[in-house]
Amino acid sequence: MAQELYEHRGLRAKELAAQGKKVVGYLCCYTPVELLTALDLVPYRIQGRVGRPLKQVDQYLETIMCPYVRSCFDLALGGEYDFLSGVVIPHTCDAMHRVYDIWKYHLKPPYSHCITVPHMTHQASFEYFQKELEDFQESLERFFGRSASGEDLAAAIGLHNHSRALLRELYELRKAEPPPISGVEVTWVLVAGMTIPVEEFNDLLKDVITEVRSRRPGSDGRPRLLVVGSEVDDVAMIRLLEDSGARVVMDDLCTGSRSFWEDVHLAGGALSGLAARYLGGITCPCTYRPGKVAQRFSYLEDYVRDWGVQGVLLYTIRFCDTYQLDAPEIKGYMEGLGFPVLYLEDDYIMPPLAQWKTRIEAFLETIEAKKRE
């Protein structure tokens, strides 16, 4: 089911749109999807398409712009996202900021909204962000002619928190040696979840977890990898790693754990909880987290310990200044902890090619040699 949804992305959302449901597209994991769900809108994470040559985008976006954003926009230009009733783009990084005006001017979506996400995490940043989310909710209510009560919002938060809990449960299963689910399969699930209503995703996750729990794979001692980076909404790179003999057991990706690791807490109020979770709980380099590398990335140490990781793939997309500024520190930090790191800078558009295979094989040999030591 997850694979089918992955391979036919948008199919379910288009079906729902044809039935009269309003589907709202969004970029970036900083978009508080709970606000959409609370208004009976279907959140749909806009994705690019690895392996699909760009067709029209050069007439609209510069070639030095984030290739992931270029791919998303190219698909939109081709009509792929015509079923959306609106688009939400948070100002999280320079590329997101700039593409908002471009999207709006050229594609003219029925509804559009840009959420200003602070880069800082001062107390005042959270207060400001909460007000931004309040404005976002009002903007949605005004355009779609609906309103969400406190109970509606709490219920939506409950549904999305349930998704997060189920995903963490699924990830928990990956701690086993060998993991009963591959990195490719996990990617199918994650991508599927971005394209369907949260209730349906929760049902899907329960089925996946039940199936995965029933598996009894034999141990084969393959190197266990953590993948750190930004957008991975395609299996090509994960498949290349796994076909080369590795097992991807954990990630720190904005399409992966980063998007669900932290829950929204309701104790201080729904909007306050959303502001705290989205600004404070997402470890994207677009948010400034003070401190030296060991403070900022200590959670990676938890990941490698708890998931039995033996090597790290650091995967960044070209032209991403925020990641490029963190990557050498992350690499040095993980190597300092004793883990081999392979740093790949990708162009996103074309699937990983043969030259990567050679580098990956050499990297896996390094891990094997280290295991033998």
Add this chain to the structure above:
Amino acid sequence: MTQEVREKTSSRKSTESAGKIRAIVKRMYQEAQQAKEEKRKVAYCMVMCNYEEILAALDIVQVYTENYAGLCAVKRQAEPYMEKARAEGYSDLLCGYTQVGIGFDALRRELGGVPPDAPDGGMPEPDMLLGCSMGCDPRWKWYQALGRYKDTPIYNMDVLMPPSDADMDAIKEHSVRYMAEELRGLIAFLEEQTGKKMDYDRLMAIIRQVEETRWWWREAYELRKAIPCPMSTQDHFVLFVPHHMLLTDPMTLDFYKGLYQELKERVDNKIGVIDEEKYRLLWGVGLPPWHSMYILDYYLDYGAVFAAETAYMVPDPFEIPPDVTDPVEIIALRAFARNTSLQRQGQEAGGVPPLAQAHLERIRDYSIDGVVMHITRSCRASTMGQILVRNVIRDHYPGLPVMFMESDIIDLQTYSEAETKNRIDTFMEMVDANKRSAG
């Protein structure tokens, strides 16, 4: 490609004021180095963060790191620093200014002192690092990355750039409140670092001086609407220096008064940049090719003068509200007013994206015949949106030629002079044809 050692990379200037800048820059670095020796506090800074007056009121010496990178490029001495940054694991696609800055500090640490032959004696070791989110992401990420090389205290703050379609009146209150809180956080940090208390009366006096300085620069700038244009972009790309890097210095106020007088005299006497100004161009969004500024002079051979820019813009006028007495709130209000001005104008114009709005206004007000934009490989922030601007210009001024020049702010690797000149040749043919057809 190894950066060519070139005696002169600068462009032709029209004004005496521009001729004074090189000495001002040299003196600026000398004074910063001397301040460090005298144990006065030195901060690494980013331009246009809205904190200049605050730093001056606490006697903190400001060193603008992006601009030092630009100086290295002008001198064609950026490459060793970029190479060092790349050797430290940073991508060659990273912001060129940041590559130079990180490379410089990585080398300083390795060598135990300022790298030899650093242009103008190098940047002094900072006592604090002050980034801000206005403009682009590296402007606050860069200083955190320096944590690999130094334990210098850091304060990063947000400076908001509200979305183009926001209801500015509705968001004003909480946006200004946030900006003011960020500034108060900065003041608390600076007081701790310097051991001084902020003198708010002094701060207010500096703000008034700065606004007067800006008034004179704006008045001078607007004289460029005259035909012939009394000065060009070649001048502008050095004349912004006192404003951006020595904003609170009383010398800067006098400098722009002097610039105004000089341009007024040139306008009154119809003295242009060249004898026969045939075409007027706009240098659109895109920072300049610091490594090869002389390429701008190639346009002069065609009788084309850059009469305006949208890079290093003169800030909009700001009237200090008489009922607001808190200087921090005034800075916050001013930042909001300036960072929403183009959005408001774009909304009034029927939904023109703010970046494009800046171009449309200049095309109209400065009698522009063609637009040149500079695609810079390593500066995403000033490059993203250029095609949008071109497309909007096409919608409003069909036929107006727009040229994309391609290279970088720092790195020469992607720059081909022959190809650039070919493009300019073609572009100028189009400018000429369009002007003739328009009668």
